[in-house]
């Protein structure tokens with residue numbers, strides 16, 4: 001596993017200092033104190049764990065990405081969120097407002113998300129094709145993925161998973177430094193859309209896709 005400091009998305013210095021002070025004062029519980037603990041589908045309901053390279057999107061980005069995958073999946077489409085719990089949470093929030101029956105699953109390493117029930121599928125990118133037997137090849141209309149590390153080693157393993165899952169469409173969110181690898185490994189093009197996080201990151205983040213979209 002490659003998780004050297006250079007590979008991990010970094011918080012900006014100001015954000016890191018403010019957060020360290022907050023956690024020192026409040027103690028860490030694993031759940032955010034300012035969220036309703038019963039609302040597990042709120043973006044950020046689970047506290048970020050930086051040891052797992054967790055950096056959640058802000059509300060606006062989670063909503064934009066969820067709306068994008070809903071549109072691309074089509075009526076009654078199937079969506080796989082890989083290492084992207086905020087998008088899965090936002091999809092669940094939007095579910096009640098939608099007439100069709102689009103479905104979504106979350107493939108995630110952090111077992112706290114097992115609280116989502118059957119739609120949580122344990123996933124470790126180090127074993128990219130070690131997936132639950134119910135997960136059939138090319139069974140998702142779109143796969144959205146935000147890998148934990150900014151390294152070729154991580155992205156090349158994640159690419160194996162994504163190609164197994166998708167019928168074709170891929171939406172990758174990762175650092176801008178990964179552009180060449182995203183193109184080489186999955187034939188993805190960088191979008192002008194800039195994903196934003198709830199805490200400022202020092203690394204520039206981007207989206208990459210392999211289909212026509214207004215995100216480009």
Ligand SMILES: C[S@@+](CC[C@H](N)C(=O)[O-])C[C@H]1O[C@@H](n2cnc3c(N)ncnc32)[C@H](O)[C@@H]1O
Pocket residue numbers: 009052053054055056057083084085086087108109110123124125126146147148149
């Ligand atoms: C950079 S974050 C992406 C989260 C996304 N920005 C969001 O808000 O949903 C990386 C994600 O990879 C997950 N992760 C950490 N280690 C992993 C592993 N070994 N295999 C797969 N995913 C992992 C983290 O739990 C986290 O959800």
